[in-house]
Amino acid sequence: MRGDCKLQVARGAGARGFAPALQGVFGASILLLILVMLSACQPVAPGAATPTPLVLASHNSFSISEEVLTAFEAEHNATVQVLTLGDAGEALNKIILSKDAPLADLFFGVDNTFLSRALAADIFEPYTSPLLEQIPDELEMDPEHRLSPVDYGFVNLNADSEWFEAAGIPLPQTLEELADPTYRGLLVVQNPATSSPGLAFLLATIDYFGEDGYLDFWRSLKANDVLVTDGWSDAYFSHFTVGSGGEGDRPLVVSYSTSPPADVVYATDGRTEPASVNIFPPGSAFRQIEFVGVLKGAAQPELARRFIDFMLDVQFQSDIPLQMFVYPANPNAALPDLFVQFAQTPADPVIFDPTAIEANRERWVQAWVELMTE
Amino acid sequence: MRRTLLALLYALPILFLLVFYVYPLLAILRVSFSVPAPEVVSQTLEMAASPSFWRVLWFTTWQATLSTVLTVLVGLPLAAIFARFDFPGKGIMAALLTIPFVMPTVVVAPAFLALIGRNGVLNTWLQASFGLTAPPLQLEQTIGLILLVHVFYNVAIVIRTVGGFWSNLSPSLGEAAAALGARPWQIFHTVTLPLLAPSILAASLLVFLFCFTSFGVVLILGGLRFATIEVEIYRQAVSYFNLPLAAFLSIVQLGVTFTVMVIYTRMQAGLSRSLRRRRRSQPRRPADLRQWLLVGGALCVTALGVLAPLAALVVRSFTLGDPGLTLIYYQALGQNLRQSAFFAPPVAAIGNSLLYAAATLAISLPLGVIAAYMLAQPRSRWAAVLDPLLLLPLGTSAVTLGFGYIVAMGPLRASPWLVPIAHSLIALPFVVRSFLPALRALDQRLRDAASMLGATPLRRWWTIDAPLLVRALLISAAFAFAISLGEFGATLLIARPDRPTMPMVIYQALSRPGLINYGQALAMSTILMAVTAFSLILIERFRLPGEEEF
DSSP, X not given: OHHXXXXXXXXXXXXXXXXXXXXXXXXXXXXXXXXXXXXXXXXXXXXXXXXXXXXXXXXXXXOOBHHHHHHHHHHXXXXXXXXXXXXXXXXXXXXXXXXXSOSOSEEEEEETTTHXXXXXXXXXXXXXXXXXXXXXXXXXXXXXXXXXXXXXXXXXXXXXXXXXXXXXXXXXXXTGGXXXXXXXXXEEEEOTTTOHHHHHHHHHHHHHHOTTTHHHHHHHHHHTTOEEEXXXXXXXXXXXXXXXXXXXXXXXXXXXXXXXXXXHHTOSSOOSSOSEEEEOOTTOOEEEEEEEEEETTOSOHHHHHHHHHHHHSHXXXXXXXXXXXXXXXXXTSOOOHHHHHHOOOOSSOBOOOHHHHHHHHHHHHHHHHHHHHO | OHXXXXXXXXXXXXXXXXXXXXHHHHHHHHHHTTXXXXXXXXXXXXXXXXXXXXXXXXXXXXXXXXXXXXXXHHHHHXXXXXXXXXXXXXXXXXXXXXXXXXXXXXXXXHXXXXXXXXXXXXXXXXXXXXXXXXXXXXXXXXXXXXXXXXXXXXXXXXXXXXXHHHTTSOTHHHHHHHXXXXXXXXXXXXXXXXXXXXHHHHHHHHHHXXXXXXXXXXXXXXXXXXXXXXXXXXXXXXXXXXXXXXXXXXXXXXXXXXHHHHHHHHHHHTTOOOOOOSOOOOOBOOOSHHHHHHHHHHHHHHIIIIIHHHHHHHHHHHHTTOSSOXXXXXXXXXXXXXXXXXXXXXXXXXXXXXXXXXXXXXXXXXXXXXXXXXXXXXXXXXXXXXHHHHHGGGGSOHXXXXXXXXXXXXXXXXXXXXXXXXXXXXXXXXXXXXHHHHHHTSXXXXXXXXXXXXXXXHHHIIIIIHHHHHHHHHHHHHHHHHHHHHOOOTTTSOBOTTSOOHHHHHHHHTXXXXXXXXXXXXXXXXXXXXXXXXXXXXXXXXXXXXXXXX
């Protein structure tokens, strides 16, 4: 029957006779689609009360322990769907663009370099979590509590201590020394136009050398054969001697103060001490803070607020260090031994005004790019 | 009724493109230009007047042109070898040459540097054998490296589309020319090349569009000095959130794409010739030592150029940070080291990737075939609209379209279905471009003869058209599959970390420090290569029953 029908249509298509081909392909593809659809469908779990769905949007680096997430879901009879939207900048922009029809109930991952953009876009609902009392005041940057601090970290220089020991060269003590011939061709940094640690380090040098002086410093770094990569991964894994497992030839890298413990956690040779160490020449470390907020128009605002409480509470906060390799904002959280031992914090980090960053980012970065490519 | 049915069928690809390409694109452009007009105009004028804008536009265009020429020059001889000769391991070789297509730049870049970087294998060897003090090859962050890697990535497009078409050429014309005393190069120049021209042009167009919108290669290997329009769009849209400027640049990019396509269509129009399929040239073993040397030599050079970087990557996945062989990175892939809620064992990631790739095939093949049939009709009303529309997605900035999805796609934004749909947008031009030349080459006289002899249209299609078309369809299937397997998608789409694909696992591993993470990225890249090669070999194996008769 079906075959007859096919033939008729085919004849009807005229002398060209393309139709049977199309129908065959079409039928086969519908079959394939149905198959794919069937396999994509997941059975609905039978349960007494249907759990409330909560959607958390974040950047690609968001991570959480299974156990911790399940604890929240069980306590609030909720299912948490996490969506990742690209790197920190991309993710925030997508959230801003979806303002009229929010993608999620809450967004985690606004850092202080994007804070003013996020607040100006008017996308967050104020919420003063009772847990904020436990968080140090210096981490709170929005008096209206649209954004609450969850974690912080430092962008700073990492050095390959074994390399420097073997070469008999002392670790650099000041930023100016990096322009010294002793350190020629040793440093790899990231492009501030495309990389968040790259921007952080540039901002640190602007703070330290001033708006009139930072370009001169970078000119001297350029003369001293600094290597600029597009992002952190390429700098760390392709060029940094420690990160690349010995293939790279740059023993100094712009990274994070929490990279050395990762070097131990993710070691392959059973080492108990990292090969990379933090160095903090004055004015070289930049403090990054990451914030979370309830999105305006959230489908589940109440549950979103509970999730923020949960994120600021000790269980989630203690999970942060080894999941995302940053420091928990809540000082009551337990720090793993490795962090205590190897993830030192700089005594006097650069703390930059977010408004100044948003206002000048393009101008500063553009001037830097022009200098480095001239 | 029949006409309506056919019209409905023909409307499908257009509808697909309108809903999943034109609509989101227009939506994001509208949002971008919703700022007060004077501001937009002055900003746009300022940018259009700045020398850096013209520098970027010029660089993007000439590097893409040069990359395309080089890719065709490298690909053509290989296409000839694949079309004309049969040799051991041919299918595997063809699959291997397509692997670069799916590899993330971020893992390919170090592999290249390990070979030809300052301290790479080649430089070390040259220095040692010629007693040089400085490394003779200084390719890092140069245009030379960008071009080289563009050839590496895209040569498969030429080998597959031209080679597939070439193998359908009947040898009779060439043999006739030879009998009349033409020399081999004369035959190539006056007979083979004109016949191949449509497929060479189609392959060049695809390569050009890929290089024109090059992002990762230019960013990672080019350093600061080089920026394509795509890179500039990313900076404006993401770093500075300057949507009007990003939109302006996207339109410029589309404008160039459109111009190139118009030129292409003009050139293409006069080139098609129908091929009589009296018999197909059967690939044969090289006849004598000279031919063996030729084939062997060409394959060795290719192996060095394309396979060496991939091999370097595989080797590193077994030896990273360890003097001997180690499997720890593969073992680590199967362990949830951080007790992460988003952990997926490699099997799950492979499964997710294959599922998306299968769905991409299911969407892009039928739509592409319908579109190709439409375009192949003489005086088709639809062709004028459909032809450029099909190719524009390749010339569209991923960031822009991704933002467009956010603005326009409503509840579908976070749906896993958007993944194969977006992949299909990129795969569709491949399906159409490799299917269309084969379709146009069908010999109408043969089909008329079949009809006169009483063959039903279906039978006629099955015995005359299908064998010729199936090869082309398989080639496009391979591309559609590979495109989907390799697409990272976070820029374009919303990712669900609880359902990671292979490329997502690679990027996840590369986002935190530690040798295990780097090793896992390399190990997953190796698995991605293996899965790709295996799938492509399977696709290539597919034959119509009775096809061997030809």
